[in-house]
Amino acid sequence: MSADALVSAHDLVKKFPARGGRSGEAVVAVANVNLELVRGETLGLVGESGSGKSTVGRLLLRLLRPDAGTITFDGHSLERLGTRAMRGLRPRMQIIFQNPYSALNPRMTAEEIVGFNLRPLGLAAREHRERVLAAIRLVGLGRDFLGRYPHQLSGGQAQRVGIARALVSSPDFIVADEIVSALDVSVQAEILALLMDLRARLRLTTLFISHNLSVVRYVSDRAAVMYKGRIVETAPTRLLYRSPKHPYTRLLIHSVPGAQADTDVVGRERDREELARELKEYPADSPLVEIEAGHWVQSPNGSHANPQVSP
Amino acid sequence: MSSPNGGAALLSVRGLHTQVRNQRRTTTVVDRATFDIGRREVLALIGESGSGKTMTALSILRLVSPPISIAGGEVWYQGQNLVRLPEDAMRSLRGRQIAMIFQNPRDRFDPLQTIGDQLVEVLLHHRVARGRREAEDRAVDLLAEVQLLDGGRVMHLYPNEVSGGMLQRAMIALAIAPAPDLLIADEPTSALDVTIQSEILDLLKDLEAARSMSILFITHDISVARQVADTVAVMYAGQLVEYGAAAEVFANPRHPYTQALLASVPSPDAEILHPIPGQPPALSNPPPGCRFAPRCPSAAQHGRALEPPPVVTVDRVSVRCWLYDPGGA
Amino acid sequence: MISSPTSPVASEFTGASGAEPAPQTPGTLRAIWARFRTDRLATAALVLLSLIVVICIAAPLTSPHDPLATEAVNRLAPPGSPGHILGTDGEGRDLLSRLIWGGRVSLLTGIAPVLIGLVVGGILGLVAGYAGGITRTLIMRCVDVLFAFPAVLLAIGIAVTLGPGTRNVIIALAVVLVPSVARVTESATVSACSQEYIEAARASGASGLSIILIQLVRNVASAPLAYSFSIIGPVIVFAAGLNFLGLGIQPPDPEWGSMLYTLHNSLLLAPFTSIVPGIPIALAALLFDIIGNAVRDVLDPRLA
DSSP states (O other): OTTTEEEEEEEEEEEEETTTTSSOOOOEEEEEEEEEEEEEEEEEEETTTTTTHHHHHHHTTTTTTOOOEEEETTEEEOOOOOOOHHHHGGGEEEESSSOOTTTTTTTTTTTHHHHTTTTOOOHHHHHHHHHHHHHHHHHOGGGGGTTTHHHHHHSHHHHHHHHHHHHTOSEEEEEEEEETTSOOOOOOOOOHHHHHHHHHHTTTTEEEEEEEHHHHHOOOOEEEEETEEEEEEEEHHHHHHHOOOSHHHHHHHHHHHHTTSSHHHHHHHHHHHHHHHHTSSSSOHHHOOETTTTEEETTTTTSSSSSOOOO | OOOSSSSEEEEEEEEEEEEESSSOEEEEEEEEEEEEETTOOOEEEEOOSSHHHHHHHHHHOOOTTTEEEEEEEEEEEEEEEEEEEEEEHHHHTTTTTTTEOOHHHHHHTTSSOOHHHHHHHHHHHHHHHHHSHHHHHHHHHHHHHHHOOHHHTTOOOGGGGSOOHHHHHHHHHHHHHTTTTTEEESSSTTTTHHHHHHHHHHHHHHHHHTTTTTEEEEEHHHHHHHHHSSEEEETTEEEEEEEEHHHHHHHHHHHHHHHHHHHSSOOOOSSOOOOSSSOOOOSSOOOOOOOOOOGTTTHHHHHHHTTTOEEEEEETEEEEEEGGOOOOO | OOOOOSSSOOSSSSSSSSSSSSOOOHHHHHHHHHHHHHOOHHHHHHHHHHHHHHHTTTHHOSSSSTOOOOGGGGTTTTTTTTOOOOBOOOOOOHHHHHHHHHHHHHHHHHHHHHHHHHHHHHHHHHHHHHHHHHHHHHHHHHHHHHHHHHHHHHHHHHHHHHSSSSHHHHHHHHHHHHHHHHHHHHHHHHHHTTTTTHHHHHHTTTOOIIIIIIIIIIHHTTHHHHHHHHHHHHHHHHHHHHHHTTTTTTSSSHHHHHHHHHHHHTTTHHHHHHTTTTTHHHHHHHHHHHHHHHHHHHHOOOGG
């Protein structure tokens, strides 16, 4: 593990009781996930529904307790920390949610919503108000937004309030969980631009969760692809895009709408079948192997010769 | 706006005008929309939330009720104007000749009946099959057509027992069961994972070819439109601003909004994203003249932003913009 | 590459336009006020009820006679008798005065249990819903035990055990109401807690208490409030019933329910007189119900 890793997780496991509560059967949402974020970097976590990416995000913030594995934040071990001790750390690690409307309390004004996250810092009233206003301004909204309720905001504005809320306590680490997925494609750009500007200015360390590889490409330094609860490939973003190895990564890239504009429907279907076939050949619990600098992939034949810990 | 294909249209929308009336004011949500859908054509109607695209689709099928009403315009289908058709004629047309699918298939299916039962019901209702046995056989065939190959098993499953992608395919099967000429798809893939989305988009293209069916595909995602569209219509603030063959519009977007939209979405080639500054106008109080002008980088060039821009045809693409006014900007 | 700070133009559809100032509150109070302005029946009910309440509270001023003063020669006088608009009871006491004085008790025993039930039940529901797990199971199962008893029997049982008196009637009724309020509140709390904004609140590092008080209460309050409003009418009747049975107020103190009891023997002798105390009971229940409906429609339209 790198010395200047701000956040890291080792062999993280999380299970949920199966739907219907059948005894014995549990859904393994996250299995043996290892990852690390160096101060100031943005790691993109890509996967579709059921991949476990949102669960990983919540585990890193200890909003869920892991069933196994360790989570470390700035030297603190989180997995066994009590609720009270965790509360002290929370202002330093925040989350932005996917759906701006359900993530904001419908009966609180923007000022109250953002201000609530500042309460744990116990500031004097005037400083509290000033910092809330500063956070609102930071996300490009004016003072007149302080008194507005979520239903009076557009999707983009509501999401900005969500971002202001996450940043008001000056956190070191942010989990951005699908923050543009619920927005119109035309609004996504402004939110992404905002995020990129803020993380540069505030030196944020970010876990950017998304199902959309194209979006991840814009904001992340490194990307990790998750499939069925495990990380199957991870690399610096450009490298991942340029030379993906794992069939699931390639399937994701292939599925980007408009990406295969030159192939016809038949060709695309054939490609998909081919990739699906390849995917079946990878054992689920195959360990990650470093094939080139910084580029780790699951090994296809599941050789357990030298199980590596991925960075 | 004139049709880019020139051929006889399956559906011809002329000046469709839909309004919402409440105590204080009347808001126009679809402002004199004009476009054609040809046979065996996918028209992608692209626009942000609130641009009027869903309202356009609902207006075509006369699925609007007070306070929303169609205030003007015509929708020509098989020689009849759907806007003026009596309700019972409209009812027999809906579902059978013009079908619609939506974003969330779980809203369409009855959770208490199996998928098979619901398919059979549609087949019997539209008299596509006579008798239960025949309907069940047809249902399995339909499921195979939407690539649910173990149709026999799927028939007996309940909606909550299948994944979102599978249910979306089942909804498509329901919609195409009576062999409609036109399928209206309102954001059918927006809630799906990207790999499933890709499959469903290709499925729709397959169906277009195999059944000579036309599709009105509504979406906010221009990249999705790119994958399926033969023709493209871009809507902004209730108005159609650009309309033409997909290949032409994507290669050479003319309206500044279309250009800005293409520049603001992630795509494999673009290196930087350019957000569009500002917000779409509130439909209750649209700006006079060009509605995009407040956000348009070229508005200063022609200086006529306060007047409603003309609709001009350039290389068989219709554009609502002063920049292309032949009278000289 | 940052988009400019958003202009004050608000939502993109038929909602607020840039020209109008955005409405300040989804304001519960404001919404209730607006509703009363348009709903004439509810407003009339409110006015009439307020009148009754004021008259009863101001009993020392409004009551024409001493409610305890007997007049042996003038028993069971019919309504319209000189000096006694509503007549007299079996002991010759003026009915109108007894109704006015009695109203204080009847209204109190109608409203107080609802208030207590709201507070106690509300707290239990909130804590159970937010804490989840064992705490929730424990609280809700205890509540269910109370809920298992038929309300009437439970109230009577408690009132008998505690002994006579208005205070004990209030306690008995409050105990009967707590389970319902708790259930309604718990269900609303659980559903609110499944929302992401509560998860966001937990992620902020705030204490559970501040989350409940600042984030939850305002989202959850409408359900128990609407329920409470709708139950005041029936509780007044219920309280009157308990008093009728002799469990609360003791003679000769007036109260609508107990007056009905003492007069019921005279039903054949003086039919109008004996039913007079029943009128304000029914009227109060009706008025509270009308007002409650209007409030409930505003607070929680889905319940309607």
